[in-house]
Amino acid sequence: MVEPQKFFDEMHGFGDGVRAPYEVYSKLLAEMDETRLKGKAAQAEAFFRRTGITFNVYGEAEAEERLIPFDLLPRIISAREWRTLTRGIEQRIKALNAFLHDIYHRQEILRAGRIPEHLVTQNAAFLPQMVGVNPPGGIYTHIVGTDLVRTGPDEFYVLEDNARTPSGVSYMLENRETMLKMFPELFSNVGVESISDYPSLLRRALAASPPLACMGKPTIAVLTPGIHNSAYYEHAFLADQMGVELVEGRDLKVVDGRIAMRTTCGYHPIDILYRRVDDEFLDPLNFNPDSLLGVPGIFDIYRAGGITLANAPGTGISDDKALYSYMPDIIEFYTGQKPLLKNVETWRCSEPQSLSYVLDNLADLVVKEVHGSGGYGMLVGPAASRDEIETFRTKLKTNPSNYIAQPTLSLSTVPIFTDSGLAPRHVDLRPFVLVSPQSIDVVPGGLTRVAMKEGSLVVNSSQGGGTKDTWVLSDD
Amino acid sequence: MTKMLGRTASGLFWMMRYLERFENTARLIDAGFRMSLTRARTARSEWESVLTTAGMREQYLERHGAFSTRDVVEFMIADRGNPGSLFNSIASVRENARMTRTALTRDLWEAINEASLQFKRDFETGSHRSDLPELLAHVRQQAALVRGTVYGSMLRNEIFRFVKLGSLIERADNTARILDTKYYVLLPSSASVGSSLDTVQWEMILRSASAERSFHWLYGGEIDPAAIVDFLIHDVRLPRSIAYCYDEIIVMLTALETEYGQRTKAHDLAASHEAHITNSTSDAIIGSGLHEFLIDFIARNAALSAQIEADYRFSQ
Numbered sequence: 001m002v003e004p005q006k007f008f009d010e011m012h013g014f015g016d017g018v019r020a021p022y023e024v025y026s027k028l029l030a031e032m033d034e035t036r037l038k039g040k041a042a043q044a045e046a047f048f049r050r051t052g053i054t055f056n057v058y059g060e061a062e063a064e065e066r067l068i069p070f071d072l073l074p075r076i077i078s079a080r081e082w083r084t085l086t087r088g089i090e091q092r093i094k095a096l097n098a099f100l101h102d103i104y105h106r107q108e109i110l111r112a113g114r115i116p117e118h119l120v121t122q123n124a125a126f127l128p129q130m131v132g133v134n135p136p137g138g139i140y141t142h143i144v145g146t147d148l149v150r151t152g153p154d155e156f157y158v159l160e161d162n163a164r165t166p167s168g169v170s171y172m173l174e175n176r177e178t179m180l181k182m183f184p185e186l187f188s189n190v191g192v193e194s195i196s197d198y199p200s201l202l203r204r205a206l207a208a209s210p211p212l213a214c215m216g217k218p219t220i221a222v223l224t225p226g227i228h229n230s231a232y233y234e235h236a237f238l239a240d241q242m243g244v245e246l247v248e249g250r251d252l253k254v255v256d257g258r259i260a261m262r263t264t265c266g267y268h269p270i271d272i273l274y275r276r277v278d279d280e281f282l283d284p285l286n287f288n289p290d291s292l293l294g295v296p297g298i299f300d301i302y303r304a305g306g307i308t309l310a311n312a313p314g315t316g317i318s319d320d321k322a323l324y325s326y327m328p329d330i331i332e333f334y335t336g337q338k339p340l341l342k343n344v345e346t347w348r349c350s351e352p353q354s355l356s357y358v359l360d361n362l363a364d365l366v367v368k369e370v371h372g373s374g375g376y377g378m379l380v381g382p383a384a385s386r387d388e389i390e391t392f393r394t395k396l397k398t399n400p401s402n403y404i405a406q407p408t409l410s411l412s413t414v415p416i417f418t419d420s421g422l423a424p425r426h427v428d429l430r431p432f433v434l435v436s437p438q439s440i441d442v443v444p445g446g447l448t449r450v451a452m453k454e455g456s457l458v459v460n461s462s463q464g465g466g467t468k469d470t471w472v473l474s475d476d
Numbered sequence: 477m478t479k480m481l482g483r484t485a486s487g488l489f490w491m492m493r494y495l496e497r498f499e500n501t502a503r504l505i506d507a508g509f510r511m512s513l514t515r516a517r518t519a520r521s522e523w524e525s526v527l528t529t530a531g532m533r534e535q536y537l538e539r540h541g542a543f544s545t546r547d548v549v550e551f552m553i554a555d556r557g558n559p560g561s562l563f564n565s566i567a568s569v570r571e572n573a574r575m576t577r578t579a580l581t582r583d584l585w586e587a588i589n590e591a592s593l594q595f596k597r598d599f600e601t602g603s604h605r606s607d608l609p610e611l612l613a614h615v616r617q618q619a620a621l622v623r624g625t626v627y628g629s630m631l632r633n634e635i636f637r638f639v640k641l642g643s644l645i646e647r648a649d650n651t652a653r654i655l656d657t658k659y660y661v662l663l664p665s666s667a668s669v670g671s672s673l674d675t676v677q678w679e680m681i682l683r684s685a686s687a688e689r690s691f692h693w694l695y696g697g698e699i700d701p702a703a704i705v706d707f708l709i710h711d712v713r714l715p716r717s718i719a720y721c722y723d724e725i726i727v728m729l730t731a732l733e734t735e736y737g738q739r740t741k742a743h744d745l746a747a748s749h750e751a752h753i754t755n756s757t758s759d760a761i762i763g764s765g766l767h768e769f770l771i772d773f774i775a776r777n778a779a780l781s782a783q784i785e786a787d788y789r790f791s792q
Contacts, residue, residue, distance in 0.1 A: 052585065227574045232574070262792065
């Protein structure tokens with residue numbers, strides 16, 4: 001059994017009374033009737049089902065659409081805490097973009113010996129095709145979703161940078177919509193920063209980096225792998241909210257040196273493509289030849305300045321888990337400053353000393369695949385059975401450079417509403433960031449993922465995690 | 477203003493074709509079920525004709541030997557191996573709706589999603605075995621709700637045109653098939669001269685086209701084959717008649733011509749089919765072969781569907 005008090009709870013601290021950001025909310029909550037809350041929970045679920053806010057689970061026999069459990073209790077962040085986070089995230093994203101530009105141009109960080117060269121040039125996420133390419137607006141990562149975890153009042157760690165195609169922003173927006181519908185009175189009593197302009201900010205951020213070939217007002221589209229993709233709902237939601245077309249690879253082809261979409265009246269060129277298709281599948285002529293999701297020749301058009309791809313191809317290298325451990329060096333190298341947000345201590349299993357430490361301490365560590373995501377293929381030592389640990393030990397020994405290991409963090413908890421009252425559950429936080437040549441905007445809120453099972457540290461929706469609305473308070 | 481994606485037009489068109497099929501199949505099952513209750517003796521051949529109308533006879537025979545009420549109902553409602561089953565039709569409606577979600581109003585999407593959830597609920601509780609009329613009534617209600625949100629919430633633009641085209645093409649096809657399956661009932665044969673028309677049989681035709689009340693309203697007790705043929709083929713007051721569907725198809729294609737600034741081959745084709753329908757009188761049709769007329773019409777209708785798909789670039 002896990003002792004709840006040993007974790008930092010965002011509402012109750014270490015068991016020493018209600019924390020300041022929750023003061024007003026907790027009074028209002030105390031006045032609410034439990035039966036009414038139960039009714040609201042059912043209402044929220046019906047709303048999600050009716051609206052079809054679902055995700056698809058890979059590897060299930062029938063591609064069932066599932067609801068992500070939604071919890072009614074908000075996760076609340078004070079204005080002061082948010083300012084600290086914002087500064088740290090901005091610093092990190094500036095460094096990431098400078099790093100990406102550097103490794104695809106002069107590679108000064110490699111020459112300076114701050115990162116082992118092979119980690120970059122031999123990395124599967126490094127795209128040699130991007131060398132010398134200048135993305136429109138100089139932006140590599142237009143959209144970022146930084147994964148943060150908290151372990152104490154002032155202890156925030158960056159877990160992952162998610163610079164490829166971060167998902168979840170539709171849940172951030174729909175969760176807020178749901179809360180506004182369920183508890184309008186809360187929002188008139190607690191000053192909460194609004195997030196509803198995210199789609200228009202996204203549209204503006206994308207439009208701020210048009211390609212050379214763009215004449216006049218840019219045509220924007222969202223590229224989805226299709227209705228069977230796990231995040232399809234989000235792709236449709238964002239296209240809808242921005243008022244742009246949602247396209248698939250089969251709608252597009254190269255026409256007169258541009259990428260054009262097939263409309264009922266012929267082909268129409270696209271200037272900016274918010275693509276939710278991974279690099280590998282983007283262009284069968286330049287990358288994976290078996291891909292049916294992409295557009296043959298799109299990469300050549302991109303290089304010639306015919307289209308903006310957001311995010312740029314090749315950004316995946318910056319959220320590579322093996323490079324992650326070098327983030328403090330990367331930040332210092334490009335900004336000349338110490339990192340404002342902490343990195344989680346990381347053992348690179350490619351290094352023999354680290355490997356032997358990791359093998360000796362498997363039961364206490366979290367081991368991740370270097371290129372894995374979504375909670376697939378990872379080992380959470382303290383929660384794993386002896387068999388699982390031994391299986392992982394074999395995998396590690398066979399291919400050590402495929403893994404990194406981190407200590408099991410004492411993730412903060414936030415109460416959730418259960419049948420037997422409030423109970424603390426572990427959470428993480430993914431704020432969403434929009435980058436344009438003019439600005440870096442961290443939208444005041446984010447996706448709080450919550451492990452619905454008692455004691456569990458895995459918050460991924462594919463592994464049964466749920467979500468909460470995330471409030472950033474307007475005043476200190 | 478950029479025009480919508482060809483794939484979106486396709487999704488809207490097929491979404492409504494499947495919705496229409498969903499509803500019409502339910503109507504056919506309902507008509508067949510009534511027959512099986514009222515005339516137990518001929519129930520088997522009635523079910524066979526219901527399956528023929530729905531275009532499922534061959535597939536049914538691959539799985540079943542006899543035409544029992546239980547097997548036919550199960551096959552038409554629940555069989556996942558039957559592409560035209562209610563189960564598969566509503567799944568296709570929803571899949572196309574998901575694909576074109578950005579083109580749908582929130583009301584329309586929610587109505588479609590709810591139709592699919594309602595069917596799933598009925599299906600999972602086994603209503604198709606325990607309470608068939610209830611399940612079929614739900615299908616009709618849900619289809620009516622979807623249609624209502626189409627009329628009540630959608631902009632009258634290109635999106636609306638493709639939605640309407642899909643439903644009209646499918647409906648014209650279904651009405652022709654209903655008539656074709658029972659065409660022998662309507663033929664003047666030596667045996668039936670002087671004898672009254674088999675009222676249960678023609679009730680079934682009208683019921684399948686949701687036209688029995690309207691027919692009684694217009695014709696009172698007078699029933700003759702030419703009247704029924706005329707009603708279902710030519711009467712533009714009946715929203716399931718072939719002439720009504722083609723009138724409306726022309727309205728939609730004309731609107732698209734204005735919106736897109738170009739006339740399509742599909743438009744010309746629809747106009748020629750419409751003329752063909754209006755110019756053939758019911759007596760002439762019955763005289764020279766109702767079956768031949770209907771088979772020819774079903775082929776023309778399919779050709780128009782294909783021409784619409786090509787002209788508006790549904791696929792590459």
